[in-house]
Amino acid sequence: MINRVTVLPVAMEQSLSDRQYRLWSDMLETRTGVEIARDRQDFVRGQISRRIRELEVEDPDSYFRDVLETVDGVREWGLLLDRLLIKETRFFRHGPSFEYLHKRLLRAADSGMPTAMSLWSAGCSTGEEAYSLAITADRVLSRAGLRPSFGVIGTDICRGALEFAREGIYFRNVLPDSTPGLLSDHLEPLDKHRFQISSRMRRRVCFLADNLLASEQSRFADRVDVIFCQNVLVYFKRWRRRQIISRLMSHLKIGGCLLLAPGEMSDWTPSGARRDPEPDVLAYIRTE
Numbered sequence: 001m002i003n004r005v006t007v008l009p010v011a012m013e014q015s016l017s018d019r020q021y022r023l024w025s026d027m028l029e030t031r032t033g034v035e036i037a038r039d040r041q042d043f044v045r046g047q048i049s050r051r052i053r054e055l056e057v058e059d060p061d062s063y064f065r066d067v068l069e070t071v072d073g074v075r076e077w078g079l080l081l082d083r084l085l086i087k088e089t090r091f092f093r094h095g096p097s098f099e100y101l102h103k104r105l106l107r108a109a110d111s112g113m114p115t116a117m118s119l120w121s122a123g124c125s126t127g128e129e130a131y132s133l134a135i136t137a138d139r140v141l142s143r144a145g146l147r148p149s150f151g152v153i154g155t156d157i158c159r160g161a162l163e164f165a166r167e168g169i170y171f172r173n174v175l176p177d178s179t180p181g182l183l184s185d186h187l188e189p190l191d192k193h194r195f196q197i198s199s200r201m202r203r204r205v206c207f208l209a210d211n212l213l214a215s216e217q218s219r220f221a222d223r224v225d226v227i228f229c230q231n232v233l234v235y236f237k238r239w240r241r242r243q244i245i246s247r248l249m250s251h252l253k254i255g256g257c258l259l260l261a262p263g264e265m266s267d268w269t270p271s272g273a274r275r276d277p278e279p280d281v282l283a284y285i286r287t288e
């Protein structure tokens with residue numbers, strides 16, 4: 001069981017040996033797919049050592065076993081994930097991908113929209129990407145004079161990030177300069193420094209915990225029109241990227257598209273898909 005024991009004198013504080021660090025980094029990769037880059041190793045080692053000190057655990061090996069094997073360990077693992085994974089994100093982060101989405105939705109609207117559109121932000125972190133998808137869809141569909149009928153799913157492995165996302169409360173300084181109108185139509189000021197995504201937009205977005213390594217079980221996301229999975233696979237080994245891309249493609253409708261961030265996969269196209277030659281974006285269209 002993960003519990004507190006007597007406080008250790010500073011000199012006896014535990015820090016991770018190389019062997020222990022490898023156990024943790026292997027577990028992180030096996031469970032999430034994320035490989036720790038060389039320049040983040042000290043950070044990760046420091047975070048785990050800090051947690052061991054916070055809990056006043058005497059034996060790092062027993063802490064590792066507890067996290068791995070016990071029921072308590074599931075909660076502890078969630079807390080560690082919140083600290084260890086990179087959650088950096090922004091509204092409308094990769095401009096060309098959102099312009100591409102905008103054009104696709106416009107084309108769909110012009111040629112008789114499907115009755116309902118579904119969009120998925122896979123690896124959504126604190127929600128900015130999912131709300132950016134919702135805001136883009138709302139804008140295109142309203143301007144086309146169509147009653148907007150769409151839903152966005154945001155999924156992530158980090159429950160802390162998802163809680164934050166559901167609240168939809170952000171500081172003003174995270175707003176992109178280039179799209180003030182776009183966002184300000186969907187914001188409700190809370191105080192001098194913070195705003196909340198409008199309840200109308202929040203009702204469009206549903207945040208769920210999901211591990212991309214196990215996404216074949218994600219039955220909530222079948223027959224999706226658009227998937228954004230950006231700045232997630234970049235931390236994964238290449239063979240895992242291929243596996244996850246193929247799985248994500250299987251959640252799309254025929255003609256639906258998956259947008260990665262440029263550079264996250266090169267020289268490879270999943271079967272049953274084609275790469276859109278559009279410059280500056282990395283988009284796969286499901287063909288069969």
Ligand SMILES: C[S@@+](CC[C@H](N)C(=O)[O-])C[C@H]1O[C@@H](n2cnc3c(N)ncnc32)[C@H](O)[C@@H]1O
Pocket residue numbers: 031032033034085086087088089090093122123124125126129155156157158161210211212213229230231232
């Ligand atoms: C750098 S953020 C990217 C956020 C957003 N997609 C963007 O481009 O701004 C990467 C996110 O991927 C999530 N993540 C990492 N491994 C995951 C996995 N196996 N399943 C689901 N989410 C994962 C992390 O928790 C983190 O929130």
